Amino acid sequence: MGQASSRTRGPFDDExxxxxxxxxxxxxxxxxxxxxxxxGSGATGILEQQTTATSGGGGSSxxxxxxxxxxxxxxxxxxxxxAAAPRPVPVHKSTAIIPGWSRPLSSQALTIECQKITQTSRxxxxxESYGVMELEVMKFVAYCGGLTIKLRIDDLQxxxxxxxxxxxxALKPCHQLATNTNQGSSPDRRAGTPTGSYRLGSSQTGxxxxxxxxxVQVDNPSRxxxxxxxxxATVARANKGDVLSMDLSPKEDGQPVxxxxxxxxxxxxxxxxxxxxxxxxxQMYPFVTVMSGMVVSLHEALTPSPLFTWYSPTSATADxxxxxxxxxxxxxxxxxxxxxxxxxxxxxxxxxxxRHRWTVQLDNMGQHPGHIFVGLVNTEQSQAPSSSIxxxxxxxxxxxxxxxxxxxxxxxxPSGTQSPMAAVSAxxxxxGAAAFSSGFSPAPVSPLVQPxxxxxxWGVWVKLPGAPAAGASSAAAxxxxxxxxxxxxxxxxxxxxxxxxxxxxxxGGYAKFFKNGHLLGQAFTGLTAPISPALAFLQGTNxxxxxxxxxxxxxxxxxxxxxxEACSGxxxxxxxxxxxxxxxxxxxxxxxxxxxxxxxxxxxLIKINNLSEPDSIFIxxxxxxxxxxxxxxxxxxxxxxxxxxxxxxGGRRVATNAAAFTKGDIVGVVLDADQGxxxxxxxxxxxxxxxxxxxxxxxxxxxxxEHDQITLLGSYTLPLNRTPRTLADMEWDTVGRSAxxxxxxxxxxxxxTS
Numbered sequence: 001m002g003q004a005s006s007r008t009r010g011p012f013d014d015e016x017x018x019x020x021x022x023x024x025x026x027x028x029x030x031x032x033x034x035x036x037x038x039x040g041s042g043a044t045g046i047l048e049q050q051t052t053a054t055s056g057g058g059g060s061s062x063x064x065x066x067x068x069x070x071x072x073x074x075x076x077x078x079x080x081x082x083a084a085a086p087r088p089v090p091v092h093k094s095t096a097i098i099p100g101w102s103r104p105l106s107s108q109a110l111t112i113e114c115q116k117i118t119q120t121s122r123x124x125x126x127x128e129s130y131g132v133m134e135l136e137v138m139k140f141v142a143y144c145g146g147l148t149i150k151l152r153i154d155d156l157q158x159x160x161x162x163x164x165x166x167x168x169x170a171l172k173p174c175h176q177l178a179t180n181t182n183q184g185s186s187p188d189r190r191a192g193t194p195t196g197s198y199r200l201g202s203s204q205t206g207x208x209x210x211x212x213x214x215x216v217q218v219d220n221p222s223r224x225x226x227x228x229x230x231x232x233a234t235v236a237r238a239n240k241g242d243v244l245s246m247d248l249s250p251k252e253d254g255q256p257v258x259x260x261x262x263x264x265x266x267x268x269x270x271x272x273x274x275x276x277x278x279x280x281x282x283q284m285y286p287f288v289t290v291m292s293g294m295v296v297s298l299h300e301a302l303t304p305s306p307l308f309t310w311y312s313p314t315s316a317t318a319d320x321x322x323x324x325x326x327x328x329x330x331x332x333x334x335x336x337x338x339x340x341x342x343x344x345x346x347x348x349x350x351x352x353x354x355r356h357r358w359t360v361q362l363d364n365m366g367q368h369p370g371h372i373f374v375g376l377v378n379t380e381q382s383q384a385p386s387s388s389i390x391x392x393x394x395x396x397x398x399x400x401x402x403x404x405x406x407x408x409x410x411x412x413x414p415s416g417t418q419s420p421m422a423a424v425s426a427x428x429x430x431x432g433a434a435a436f437s438s439g440f441s442p443a444p445v446s447p448l449v450q451p452x453x454x455x456x457x458w459g460v461w462v463k464l465p466g467a468p469a470a471g472a473s474s475a476a477a478x479x480x481x482x483x484x485x486x487x488x489x490x491x492x493x494x495x496x497x498x499x500x501x502x503x504x505x506x507x508g509g510y511a512k513f514f515k516n517g518h519l520l521g522q523a524f525t526g527l528t529a530p531i532s533p534a535l536a537f538l539q540g541t542n543x544x545x546x547x548x549x550x551x552x553x554x555x556x557x558x559x560x561x562x563x564x565e566a567c568s569g570x571x572x573x574x575x576x577x578x579x580x581x582x583x584x585x586x587x588x589x590x591x592x593x594x595x596x597x598x599x600x601x602x603x604x605l606i607k608i609n610n611l612s613e614p615d616s617i618f619i620x621x622x623x624x625x626x627x628x629x630x631x632x633x634x635x636x637x638x639x640x641x642x643x644x645x646x647x648x649x650g651g652r653r654v655a656t657n658a659a660a661f662t663k664g665d666i667v668g669v670v671l672d673a674d675q676g677x678x679x680x681x682x683x684x685x686x687x688x689x690x691x692x693x694x695x696x697x698x699x700x701x702x703x704x705x706e707h708d709q710i711t712l713l714g715s716y717t718l719p720l721n722r723t724p725r726t727l728a729d730m731e732w733d734t735v736g737r738s739a740x741x742x743x744x745x746x747x748x749x750x751x752x753t754s
Contacts, residue, residue: 097553099134114605116297117295137168137284140303140551141248148303149286151286161237230270255275256276258276310328331544333543339539342373345536346379351506355505359549362497364544370545372462372545372547374534375460376531463491489513557716567628569589570703571590579707607713612708650692667682
């Protein structure tokens with residue numbers, strides 16, 4: 001803490017000292033052959049942080065494990081079984097992930113911090129290491145229509161490199177590709193030339209010496225070899241700031257293939273056509289070779305499939321929980337739950353034209369059958385979205401009646417062909433042909449129309465069988481059948497896990513639905529915009545269901561920096577590292593970032609290098625006119641996560657029992673500036689969230705003790721598909737103003753001082 005504070009103190013403040021008088025109080029193909037990760041790493045979930053020492057194979061400390069790991073550990077711990085619940089609720093399965101680096105697959109010599117990998121400069125020419133991403137690409141190519149990954153070289157401490165190798169590697173050999181290559185032509189690296197999958201160019205570094213059936217030994221914790229499937233190396237020398245990209249997209253070229261394009265600074269070095277029949281069962285991961293003194297970060301991760309969040313058009317109940325940044329909905333009820341009807345959710349985006357395709361993963365993790373609806377709904381553009389990616393109590397549905405009208409659309413003739421995406425998912429699916437079933441009949445249509453509403457629905461009700469406990473009766477606890485509102489198909493899944501793909505074409509006015517890559521029934525026609533994604537659960541007792549959007553949490557590097565013009569004189573900023581070195585100007589010292597946000601969703605990660613006292617670092621957002629040497633607790637609209645676990649949003653205390661952060665921890669901040677919401681995380685685990693902030697908001701860190709030090713690890717924008725808000729709030733610009741203009745703390749009042 002700072003010394004000799006002269007503040008007038010009243011009630012206790014967030015640090016445990018007296019507060020100033022008058023202060024305000026205020027988660028597929030999961031195992032359909034491709035998605036299960038044999039490496040056993042845990043990069044699913046939000047911002048899982050894996051940090052290891054650069055020497056040996058030390059793993060993450062227990063304080064750095066992310067939420068999925070913590071949940072898995074909790075599920076494995078001994079529990080007292082209840083009479084009504086003979087086994088615990090299964091652990092959440094993540095469906096939309098934030099891409100990161102795999103500790104089990106990457107070389108042990110690398111330091112991994114969130115989306116960044118580093119090989120320290122220790123020797124003049126050590127052997128190259130391999131950074132492997134925790135991103136199994138086939139799932140996203142099959143279900144999201146493709147994948148683009150861009151890696152950026154953030155630093156080369158030993159100067160430019162002659163060659164860097166990157167591309168796709170698998171965990172097992174691919175003999176079919178080797179056979180195809182033996183029958184093919186000579187290697188050709190010209191742009192636009194489809195080459196054999198392992199035609200790797202002339203460089204003789206790293207994976208370029210590999211063969212689809214020849215293992216490359218990597219000193220990784222899992223002791224798994226890598227096999228070069230599609231790789232290349234830079235032709236020009238690699239420099240700091242260069243971008244290495246790979247683009248995967250499905251294509252019909254006589255047979256379904258995956259086109260892979262590898263580029264260096266937008267210059268295409270290799271194009272390869274990988275037959276789906278040969279690679280569908282492979283686990284392929286992006287990789288890059290990392291040399292001494294080299295730092296590589298994830299620059300961009302995108303898919304063509306829309307990324308949106310779910311929200312309820314009605315009210316909230318305790319039966320619904322949101323996960324994976326609100327892209328996944330979990331429905332859990334008990335034997336005593338009294339409920340009936342349908343719990344409905346809409347996507348936070350509205351489609352008005354063109355063609356769109358997305359996939360929803362369904363899981364029944366309970367003992368009893370359950371029903372989930374995946375489809376479309378007519379909406380008004382003004383309706384979407386009424387919530388955001390960070391909604392504190394994202395509503396969950398759930399009145400006994402759902403607005404809608406029975407449909408009268410006539411189905412069109414089914415398509416006789418499959419798209420390349422469907423071919424991939426079908427080839428990798430554990431399920432057989434399309435499971436269109438009349439095993440259960442829809443319930444009679446009830447009068448579900450509310451006055452003034454003209455909503456129509458198209459989609460499919462899926463029955464997931466459940467997994468009865470040993471010796472238990474297989475009879476369903478819930479005998480209800482789903483309603484047939486609108487144009488609806490009914491299918492039964494043979495397993496407790498399946499993926500439903502929605503293919504919406506608003507140009508042709510039709511929609512198709514696929515189960516694990518197989519067309520279900522006939523296409524629905526007569527669709528007109530505007531249309532939004534829809535999701536629903538049939539309410540009942542003893543239900544443990546979840547439905548999540550299959551996608552990556554798309555990232556675009558933001559490159560936040562500390563602003564030297566908005567930095568206290570008691571702080572020393574060196575690059576992205578800030579340390580408090582004195583208390584000349586006061587007890588508290590603040591630094592702001594160089595960008596403020598009034599719209600969009602953004603996240604940034606801050607590592608605590610040193611913490612002198614348990615309550616001396618504040619991490620949050622503020623207006624650009626925040627005083628740099630003032631106690632953040634004195635601000636009326638203060639929004640921060642204090643190192644002792646106190647969280648305030650807009651001046652209101654929203655958490656007092658959040659986990660305290662300390663040296664070595666990574667604090668994540670996710671800001672939804674559109675909706676005025678913020679989420680604070682510690683080592684990937686959410687600690688608190690709330691709405692209630694507005695205006696142009698700048699990331700800040702405030703220090704209260706000398707020698708406190710932090711590092712800004714990375715920052716990203718999350719490009720969501722949703723209707724943008726209309727900006728209504730206006731304030732004075734904190735950057736574009738004269739030196740003799742003073743702004744009030746809320747940036748609404750400007751005063752000329754001289």
